[in-house]
Amino acid sequence: MPVATPPLEDGTVITEHDRIVWVGPRVHAPAGGRDEVLGEHRIITPGLVNAHTHLELTTMRGFLEDLPFFEWVRTLTRARAEVLEDSDLRDAALLGVAEGLRAGITTFGDTGASAAPFDALRALGARGVAYREVFGPDPAQAAAALAGLQSQVSAMRRHATPLVRVGVSPHAPYSVSNALFSAVAAWAAQESLPMAVHVAESEAEDALVQRGEGPFADFLRGRGIAVARRAPGSVPLMRATGMARADTLLIHCVRASAEDIRAIANAGCGVAHCPASNAKLGHGVAPLAEFVAAGARVGLGSDSMASNNEMDMLAEARTALLQQRARTALPAAAGFSARSAFRLATLGGAEALRLDEEVGSLEAGKQADLVVFAIEPTSAPAPDPLAALIFAPRGTRVERVIIAGEERVRDGRVAGFDPAVADRVHAAAGRLHQWRSAELAR
Numbered sequence: 001m002p003v004a005t006p007p008l009e010d011g012t013v014i015t016e017h018d019r020i021v022w023v024g025p026r027v028h029a030p031a032g033g034r035d036e037v038l039g040e041h042r043i044i045t046p047g048l049v050n051a052h053t054h055l056e057l058t059t060m061r062g063f064l065e066d067l068p069f070f071e072w073v074r075t076l077t078r079a080r081a082e083v084l085e086d087s088d089l090r091d092a093a094l095l096g097v098a099e100g101l102r103a104g105i106t107t108f109g110d111t112g113a114s115a116a117p118f119d120a121l122r123a124l125g126a127r128g129v130a131y132r133e134v135f136g137p138d139p140a141q142a143a144a145a146l147a148g149l150q151s152q153v154s155a156m157r158r159h160a161t162p163l164v165r166v167g168v169s170p171h172a173p174y175s176v177s178n179a180l181f182s183a184v185a186a187w188a189a190q191e192s193l194p195m196a197v198h199v200a201e202s203e204a205e206d207a208l209v210q211r212g213e214g215p216f217a218d219f220l221r222g223r224g225i226a227v228a229r230r231a232p233g234s235v236p237l238m239r240a241t242g243m244a245r246a247d248t249l250l251i252h253c254v255r256a257s258a259e260d261i262r263a264i265a266n267a268g269c270g271v272a273h274c275p276a277s278n279a280k281l282g283h284g285v286a287p288l289a290e291f292v293a294a295g296a297r298v299g300l301g302s303d304s305m306a307s308n309n310e311m312d313m314l315a316e317a318r319t320a321l322l323q324q325r326a327r328t329a330l331p332a333a334a335g336f337s338a339r340s341a342f343r344l345a346t347l348g349g350a351e352a353l354r355l356d357e358e359v360g361s362l363e364a365g366k367q368a369d370l371v372v373f374a375i376e377p378t379s380a381p382a383p384d385p386l387a388a389l390i391f392a393p394r395g396t397r398v399e400r401v402i403i404a405g406e407e408r409v410r411d412g413r414v415a416g417f418d419p420a421v422a423d424r425v426h427a428a429a430g431r432l433h434q435w436r437s438a439e440l441a442r
C-alpha cells in the first residue's frame with residue numbers, strides 16, 4: 001500500500017539501512033540481498049502518523065468522562081499539577097509511545113508540558129515532533145513565560161535527533177495571551193522552530209475570543225486578568241499574532257468558517273483533525289471535506305487519552321470517513337473513500353507535520369518506516385485490503401513495525417519497553433481517581 005501510488009498486488013519493498021530504495025511488483029524486483037517473503041494476507045504500508053497527541057497524559061484514560069469542556073480542562077490541569085510527578089509523566093509517555101507503536105504509528109506529533117514525550121520517543125526509537133507547550137493567559141507574564149520556554153527548548157534541542165525534532169506550542173487562545181502568542185511566534189520564526197496550537201475547538205473558546213464572554217472569560221476575570229473581545233475568531237487571531245505560518249500545526253479547527261479554511265490553506269498551515277476527541281468532548285464535526293477540497297495539509301490526531309480514549313489511527317480514519325459521509329450525506333463526499341481516509345492517516349499526517357519529504361508513503365528515497373498488517377481473511381472484507389484496514393480494522397493485526405530500517409515491534413512486543421511501566425501507570429491512574437473522588441466528596 002504505497003499510498004502516493006495505487007496499491008500493488010504481490011508488491012516488494014527494498015530497504016537499505018534507514019531508507020527505501022525500491023518499491024514495485026515482485027516480478028520486477030531486482031535480485032540480491034536478504035529476501036524475506038511475508039506470505040499471504042499481509043499488507044505493507046507506510047508507518048501511520050498520529051499528528052496530534054499528548055503522550056504524557058496517557059495516565060488519564062477514562063479519568064474525566066462526560067464533563068463540560070471548561071470543567072474538563074480545569075480538572076485536567078489541576079490534576080496534572082497536584083497529583084502527577086515527573087516520573088508519572090515519563091511513564092505515561094513511554095506507555096503512550098508503546099501503545100502507538102503496537103498500533104502501527106511510527107510518527108507522533110506530540111504537544112507536552114514536559115520533556116517526557118520527547119524523551120520517550122527517543123528511548124523507544126520512534127519518530128516525531130515534540131512541541132513543548134507554554135501557557136500564560138496574563139499578558140503581564142508573557143516575557144517570563146517566553147524566557148521559561150526558551151530555556152526548556154534549548155535543553156531539549158541539545159538532544160534532538162534526525163528522528164525526533166523539537167517545536168513549540170503556545171497551548172490555546174484560552175490559556176495564552178495575545179502578547180505571548182506574538183512573542184513565541186516571533187522567536188520561533190527566528191529559530192526556525194515548528195509550532196502547534198489548539199485552535200477553533202469549542203464554543204467556550206469562541207465565546208472568549210469573539211465576545212469576551214463564557215466560562216473561560218469568567219475564570220480569567222476571577223484571576224484578575226482583563227478580558228476583552230480579541231478577534232472575529234481564533235483563526236483570525238492566529239493570523240494577527242503571527243502564529244499562522246507554513247510550519248504551524250493548527251489542532252482541531254472544528255469551528256472554522258469558509259474564510260478560515262481558505263486562509264489556512266493559503267498560509268500552508270498543517271491541520272490536525274481529531275474526529276474522536278472532538279465528538280467525545282461534544283465539540284462537533286470539523287469541516288474536513290472542505291479542508292481537503294481547499295488543498296490544506298490535513299492529518300489525523302488521536303488527541304490525548306483523556307479525550308479519546310485509545311490511540312488507533314485506523315479507528316480514527318474510519319471515524320473521520322463516517323463522520324464526513326454522515327455530515328455531508330454524500331456516499332463519497334469530496335473523495336472520502338477508504339483510500340483517502342488511509343491517506344490522511346499516513347501521508348496527510350506527514351504533510352501536516354511537514355515531514356512528507358521523509359515519511360508518509362512507500363517511495364524510493366524516503367525513510368524505511370514500514371508496518372506489516374496481517375489480515376484475517378474471514379473477518380476482513382477481502383479482496384480489497386484498504387476496505388479491510390478502514391472498515392474492518394478488527395480483522396487486521398499489526399505484525400511488525402519498522403522505523404528508519406530498525407524493527408521496533410514484532411507480534412505485539414515493543415523492543416526496549418519495560419512492562420513494569422504499565423503497572424506504574426496503572427498505579428498513578430489509581431491516585432488520580434482517588435484525588436477526584438476526594439474532590440467530589442468535598
Ligand SMILES: [Zn+2]
Nearest residue numbers: 054198303304
Ligand atoms: Zn490536544
